Amino acid sequence: MRHAVVLVVLGLVAGGTARGADPCDAFDWNVTAERTLFGQPGRDAAAATALTASPTLALSTLYRLALAPQGDVSFVQPPAKKTLADGAHGGLASFHLGAPGRYRVSLDAPAWIDVVAGDAIVPSRAFQGRPGCAAPHKIVEYELPAGDAVLQLSAAAADHVRVTITPSPPATM
């Protein structure tokens, strides 16, 4: 049996970005739409601390969303991922889907994403994250019904995040 082989590629001694491939090119999915959106400046919006004040996000649009200290947010449902609230930020935003199907929520930084539809958190179908990439950093895919839904963000280290909601591209045969 052939053996595993190890190669060591010697490179620059000085620090700095690696000469290796761009981590943003390493997503396994077709993320052309998301990568294009994250190349744009984005619209400013403020995530709400209560649902009644939440902004409505349009699909396939990049937003630079201001977040609040997580302790100030009244979540529709408790975040599905329990974390320490130290230094964390979060917020709420609404969006509307004209048709059921697969949709993605993409962020430029680590944070926990919940999508609430019909008063229940929708389990994610799949996710991808790429360390070293911020355009986007993380993509979570959901099977969602048509109608109104709430985007809950929590456990964000920074007080802002860039986000976009996109329909998943059709699966290639």
Added chain:
Amino acid sequence: MLGRSASADEPGRAPFVARNDPPFFRPLGGAERAAADLGQRVFNTSFLPAGTSGAARIAGLGPLYNAASCDACHNDGARASGPAGDGPVPIALVLRLASPTARNGQPAGDPVYGRTLNTSAVDGVAAEGQVRVRYAAHKVRFADGATAELRVPTYEVVEPSRGPLAATTVLQPRIAPAIFGTGLLDMAVAPRTATGRFGWQSETRSVREQTATAFAREMGLTTSEVPADDRTPAELAAGAAAAGGAEIDAALLAALVTYERLLAVPATARDAGIEVRGNRLFIRLGCVACHTPSLRVPAGALGDAHEAHIQPYTDLRLHDLGEALADRDVTGHAAPTRFRTAPLWGLGYRPRPTSALTFLHDGRARTVTEAILWHDGEARPARRRFMGLRASDRALLDQWVLER
């Protein structure tokens, strides 16, 4: 019609209903429940670099690290998936580094990079390097003429930022194992190896030690248990000073360990027909020589007054699995490598329907069959018997293993 049974009645098992909220293997009282809840929050939290405003208890990440949270690699307590194909390895596949010489009974690391190649760093600091993998196909032929394809990995350290690794450094790619069930293994009555019981090579002695070691080497977080991160003297001389004192306080570490130790193993549905025949095959092939079905836990371990038997399918001992699975040094030479028998319980658990299942210490095997075909050394006789099975029995054994 064959019926289905469930393993939920086995000690230490529970149905996994809410993926983000894995269950415990016994009921918890008030104080213990609070500790486990806090521990779960610690497990899920992304830690932040020292000096981050408002970070309070979660400051201290890095300066060198691989992941910012336990959950990033051990997602909801489950085993990570190996690489899907060629390219950068996932963060949950950590490249450990070992010197061929031991220090205090433990292998030392690379003289410059330490025991772990840290692939991320805080702002202003260079990560130690990146890891890529390429797979070559290797066909194996069964006695009945059918073939299977194995992925033979080639690991590549891309641009080590502080110069080359030492030629004798052994590279040890390791995928994040499941956390569930580790508390039960910690309590199991079985001979302890000279070094320990946890980790792919039994390098740590307890869940607490394993956790603190991972904090230090893979997240750059110090604790009273492991008060130094993975930076070598060379790296400390060139960069930021070592943290003074424990960055993770004792209460958070204790809560985290409490949470981890209480996690149940996923209950699985089992086909009654496969159950009996698969068990017979497992014994006939000789797999039980290392994958011991049952271990005893003492009275009180499961919350009642009786001792019990758990079904992890491991003897918790180290075994030589042959040169093909052995680690290599930087020049490609095989290093003596023994692996702790991996538990088989929960092997088929998929956190999501789309989760890929991979097997072995670096996730190279995509099926149970592939994993068996990689077994050599002490396991060679069992592998040979497996290769002599007809296809239907191979498939049956595959399914049986996934239902442990």
